[in-house]
Amino acid sequence: MRNQNQDLLIPPADEIASVSEFTKKVKYLLETEIGGAWIRGEVSNLRRQSSGHVYFSLKDEGSQVTSVMFRNDAYKQSVDLEDGMQVIVFGQVSVYEPRGNYQLIVRLVVMDGLGRLQQEFEKLKARLQEEGLFDEESKKKIPSFPRAVGIITSPTGAAVQDFIRILKRREWVGHVIVLPVKVQGEGSASEIASMIDSAQKLSGLELLVVGRGGGSLEDLWAFNEETVVRAIHRSAIPIISAVGHEIDFTLSDFVADHRSETPSAAAEIISTDYLQLIDRFDSAADNLSYWIQEGLSSRKEALEANRRHLELLAPDSRIEQGQLRLDDLTNRMRGVLASELLKSQNQLKEMVHKVKSLDPKSKIEGYRIQIKGLSRRADTQVDTGVLKSRSRYLQAESLLRSLSPVSILNRGFAIVRDDMGRAVVSKKSIQSGDKVIVQFKDGKVPLIGE
Numbered sequence: 001m002r003n004q005n006q007d008l009l010i011p012p013a014d015e016i017a018s019v020s021e022f023t024k025k026v027k028y029l030l031e032t033e034i035g036g037a038w039i040r041g042e043v044s045n046l047r048r049q050s051s052g053h054v055y056f057s058l059k060d061e062g063s064q065v066t067s068v069m070f071r072n073d074a075y076k077q078s079v080d081l082e083d084g085m086q087v088i089v090f091g092q093v094s095v096y097e098p099r100g101n102y103q104l105i106v107r108l109v110v111m112d113g114l115g116r117l118q119q120e121f122e123k124l125k126a127r128l129q130e131e132g133l134f135d136e137e138s139k140k141k142i143p144s145f146p147r148a149v150g151i152i153t154s155p156t157g158a159a160v161q162d163f164i165r166i167l168k169r170r171e172w173v174g175h176v177i178v179l180p181v182k183v184q185g186e187g188s189a190s191e192i193a194s195m196i197d198s199a200q201k202l203s204g205l206e207l208l209v210v211g212r213g214g215g216s217l218e219d220l221w222a223f224n225e226e227t228v229v230r231a232i233h234r235s236a237i238p239i240i241s242a243v244g245h246e247i248d249f250t251l252s253d254f255v256a257d258h259r260s261e262t263p264s265a266a267a268e269i270i271s272t273d274y275l276q277l278i279d280r281f282d283s284a285a286d287n288l289s290y291w292i293q294e295g296l297s298s299r300k301e302a303l304e305a306n307r308r309h310l311e312l313l314a315p316d317s318r319i320e321q322g323q324l325r326l327d328d329l330t331n332r333m334r335g336v337l338a339s340e341l342l343k344s345q346n347q348l349k350e351m352v353h354k355v356k357s358l359d360p361k362s363k364i365e366g367y368r369i370q371i372k373g374l375s376r377r378a379d380t381q382v383d384t385g386v387l388k389s390r391s392r393y394l395q396a397e398s399l400l401r402s403l404s405p406v407s408i409l410n411r412g413f414a415i416v417r418d419d420m421g422r423a424v425v426s427k428k429s430i431q432s433g434d435k436v437i438v439q440f441k442d443g444k445v446p447l448i449g450e
Helices: 019-033 071-076 113-131 158-169 188-199 226-234 251-255 263-313 315-357 360-403 405-410
Strands: 036-048 054-059 064-069 086-096 101-111 148-153 175-180 207-212 239-243 415-418 435-440 443-448
Touching (some): 036 064, 113 226, 148 188, 207 263
Parallel strands (some): 064 101
Antiparallel strands (some): 054 064, 086 101
């Protein structure tokens, strides 16, 4: 097979361009044919050099272009570039010859509509957060079983239909009051805020839902307005914010007492506690028969135990028990008395026997006989003894008379006594001046010792 390149003839050497020459030609064509252009895109890979030049990429869903803004142009801009920012730029296309890459030389930067809104969102969020509007301490508790719920939304949107449909499907028992407002466009924010304030005057309203279906940032912007955020914050009625889809956040979500991803999710939150309560009732109903039988059986056993206890405490029963105890004590007392009586009878018999053995009649009779014999002997001995005793008596009397002090005094002796009446038998016992008494046969004479 013949190579097609063989049909191409290599030109003379002076007609062959170098890389640099080719790049310059491309650069010339781009700069002269395209020139300046307005381009919309998102800023990414932002780098600020110490030289003051700013390098970044401008991209969209399908492509990206390398961009550079030189120092002199960067100083003139009113927009402070950040990654993720949506911008519209004006610049010229050029080629960086050392690498052969084309790039956009940016001369002017303005905020795109979406980027401007995002910037306003962040600034307002920071200011309201600093004021404390998003603090958890200021949030109110969502009632578990609200009887009347107001939903502030578009009356013709799908959000309110989904909200009501889910409550019906879950057989929620309560009242839903639709408070109609515009949810986007001019004047929508003031309508929403005014309706929140008006709802405070509705009697019996226990919960508010503020929401709408999903949409772009511009579509949801009414729920980022400061007037709506402040109306939610000053509401005395708890509020659920249900704006957009799961990935969307508005300032109303931050200030509300609870945030739901969608109005449908808000309906599920409102009815969840009710469904759980119904489930508990159903479970209790299913088990009611069992627990009734179990309870009756338990109460029956307790009643029977109480009846037996009452029977024991009843007067008749206590009297019967007392009678039984009395009979028992009587029998025990009789047994004790009989035992003691038998014991006493035995002791009495022993004592009678001892008494009989100790009867004095026989001894008295023996003693009488002995006394009679002794009496006869005594009579004989008395006669002899009397004579002897009289003789002895006379002898003793004569001896006593001879030994009597009187007899001594009759023989010429005297008795010396001290003032105490004691006999003085020695001269040493008398001191000079002591009083003594001298007793003679016919009287006493006092003397003073020398």
